Amino acid sequence: MKILLTGGAGYIGTHTAVQFVAAGHSVVLLDSLVNSRPEVVARVERIVGHSLAYYTGDCADPKLLDQIFTDHDIDVVVHFAGLKAVGESVEQPLRYYRNNLDCALTLCEVMEARGVRRLVFSSSASVYGTPEQVPIPETASLHAANPYGATKLFVERILADLAVANPAWHIVALRYFNPIGAHPSGLIGEDPQGIPNNLFPYIAQVAAGRRDKLRVFGDDYPTPDGTGVRDYLHVMDLADGHVAAVEHIADQAGWRGYNLGTGQGVSVLESVRTFEQATGSHVPYEVVPRRPGDIAECYADPTRAREELGWVARRTIAEACADAWRWQRENPNGYAAD
Ligand code: NAD
Ligand code: WQD
Numbered sequence: 001m002k003i004l005l006t007g008g009a010g011y012i013g014t015h016t017a018v019q020f021v022a023a024g025h026s027v028v029l030l031d032s033l034v035n036s037r038p039e040v041v042a043r044v045e046r047i048v049g050h051s052l053a054y055y056t057g058d059c060a061d062p063k064l065l066d067q068i069f070t071d072h073d074i075d076v077v078v079h080f081a082g083l084k085a086v087g088e089s090v091e092q093p094l095r096y097y098r099n100n101l102d103c104a105l106t107l108c109e110v111m112e113a114r115g116v117r118r119l120v121f122s123s124s125a126s127v128y129g130t131p132e133q134v135p136i137p138e139t140a141s142l143h144a145a146n147p148y149g150a151t152k153l154f155v156e157r158i159l160a161d162l163a164v165a166n167p168a169w170h171i172v173a174l175r176y177f178n179p180i181g182a183h184p185s186g187l188i189g190e191d192p193q194g195i196p197n198n199l200f201p202y203i204a205q206v207a208a209g210r211r212d213k214l215r216v217f218g219d220d221y222p223t224p225d226g227t228g229v230r231d232y233l234h235v236m237d238l239a240d241g242h243v244a245a246v247e248h249i250a251d252q253a254g255w256r257g258y259n260l261g262t263g264q265g266v267s268v269l270e271s272v273r274t275f276e277q278a279t280g281s282h283v284p285y286e287v288v289p290r291r292p293g294d295i296a297e298c299y300a301d302p303t304r305a306r307e308e309l310g311w312v313a314r315r316t317i318a319e320a321c322a323d324a325w326r327w328q329r330e331n332p333n334g335y336a337a338d
Helices: 009-021 039-048 061-070 086-091 093-114 147-165 198-206 235-251 270-279 303-309 318-330
Strands: 001-004 025-030 053-056 076-077 117-123 170-176 178-180 214-217 232-235 254-260 285-288
Touching: 001 009, 009 025, 009 039, 009 235, 025 039, 025 061, 025 254, 053 061, 061 093, 076 093, 076 235, 086 093, 086 147, 093 117, 093 147, 117 147, 117 235, 147 170, 147 254, 170 235, 178 235, 178 318, 198 214, 198 270, 198 318, 232 235, 232 318, 235 254, 235 303, 254 303, 270 318
Parallel strands: 001 025, 001 076, 025 053, 076 117, 117 170, 170 254, 178 232, 214 285
Antiparallel strands: none
8 A cells, every 4th residue: 555654754653654664565754844854764765775755844734735645646644743742732732733733634634635535643642631540441531631632632533523424534543652662773763852751762861871860750659669650662563553554444434543552551660670671771860759740550451453453562661672772872862963
């Protein structure tokens, strides 16, 4: 199949592009580079061994999208494009609503006009807000704790309504838990701009000496060791989940959500220990007060993805740590050094 990846030069988009090509599909990438760099596409091309169709531009630009559908016979669209920093979304809600909703609405309008109605959407475990139960099934109640999570919830609703209005649409919302790690080549990985918000890139930068120590945000949660528990999955497993989804979507009309997670909760301190054991590095840390908005536990019930998509996370957190460490050591400044 020919697959359009909006936001395809991003962390998850690049890893997914590699796995789509490995599975025999062809890909077209679109990215505004608001959170990426031109060099990133060249790295993906080095891994797949050939050039890729790539467009720089805004996913909310209907003329650009229409041109892409004219240039390429697209079978499925995977919609990664979006702003994703929770804290930033609280400070800049209008920017987040404008970007993330405009992208989704414009993309759907152009797809409808061009008769392309197979869509995989990058959703997030953040649609569950503070979960009432763990592990979290797709049937859990949904509510957004911040503007970023709200954009995911709103787009899921827009897509569900679209699928009701026109049963010709086949839509899958993949609710990612906590992606970590990097492609084993060390050529692509997570490249947060500035101080990393997320735990694993911060751990990697401490281990590499770029930061003096990890601040552990609270050890007074109702969890086994008092620190936050999350469902960390290797980004390559997440990419494989997209391969499974696009190969399943033709057989399933309507809208359906799937959790992509390991089903295992891991704490901050366990993550630190695993990273040190997997890499032989040292990660000094200091426990500090909780980060506002954080929740104690969040991990997936991944049964539906296993039963319906035939997908299971297979790689270990230790493998993700080793792959993240290789990326960090070989690219101490991310893609900036290119
Ligand atoms: P990322 O920022 O690395 O990738 C997103 C890409 O989209 C970036 O390259 C950015 O330049 C591009 N982009 C943003 N707005 C755009 C626009 N208007 N037009 C074209 N391109 C645009 O983030 P990621 O971690 O790869 O996340 C990809 C998707 O997965 C996002 O929608 C994110 O919300 C979602 N998600 C990420 C996580 C995570 O922890 N990384 C978890 C759950 C869901
Ligand atoms: C994980 C754990 C922190 C950093 C976020 C977004 C979510 C999704 C995934 C987009 C928590 C602790 C972290 C640090 C720490 N992104 N921590 N010190 O918050 O589960 O999810 O990324 O969809 O929407 O909210 O991930 O990596 O920020 O935190 O102690 O320097 O690590 O308290 O328990 P989170 P995270």
